[in-house]
Amino acid sequence: MFIEKADLGSVLYEYQIDQITDGNDGLVMQACSAAIEEAKSYLTPNPDNKQWLDGRLLYDVETIFSKTGNDRHSLIVQHCCTMAKWYVAELCNADFIYEKAKERYDRAVDWFTKVAKGTINVSSLPQLVRDETTAGDKQPFEFGSRAKFNHDY
Structure with missing residues (x-):
């Protein structure tokens, strides 16, 4: 998996994770999986949306998400950990600052949204080549004229 429980040490102390989840590593893995899926959803283009053909x-x-260990993109790992922290925080009543977790989660989501919209470009991430398989037969702009109107019945 792209992130593991050990990676969450950059955003939560281990005693906090254990206290929040009651030592249930399944809950931690579920939070990590949810964070990865959310991050993927921001970066995956919608092939049916012409907006993705605007040159971004x-x-x-x-x-990106198949990398492991030191091959992973450090900023994406950090943002995924922040998102996983938020999912763990939903269970929380421990020594934890909710507002700070919410603020950092919102910042991570905002960053992914900006990357997806093309406001921010991350040059160190692998990119898809624009061709028939990625762009399909859709064009970003359509032009032409309407069919001629005819009163004949």
């Missing part, structure tokens, strides 16, 4: 970078999401 298309990232190779499967390659």
Whole structure:
């Protein structure tokens, strides 16, 4: 998996994770999986939306999230950990500052949204090549004229 319980040490202390989840590693893995899926959803282009054909970078999401260890993109790992922290925080009544977790989660989501919209470009991420398989037969602009109107019945 792209992030593991050990990676959450950058956003939560281990005693906090254990206290919140009652030592249930399944809950931690569920939070990590949810964070990864959410992050992927921001970076995956919608092939049916012509807006994605406006020239913005298309990232190779499967390659990005298939990396392990030190090959992973450190900023994406950090933002995924922040998102996983938020999912763990939903269970929380421990020594934890809710507002700070919410603020950091919102910042991570905002960052992914900006990357997806093309406001921010991350040059170190693998990108998809624009061709028939990624762009399909849709064009970003359509032009032409309407069919001629005819009163004949």
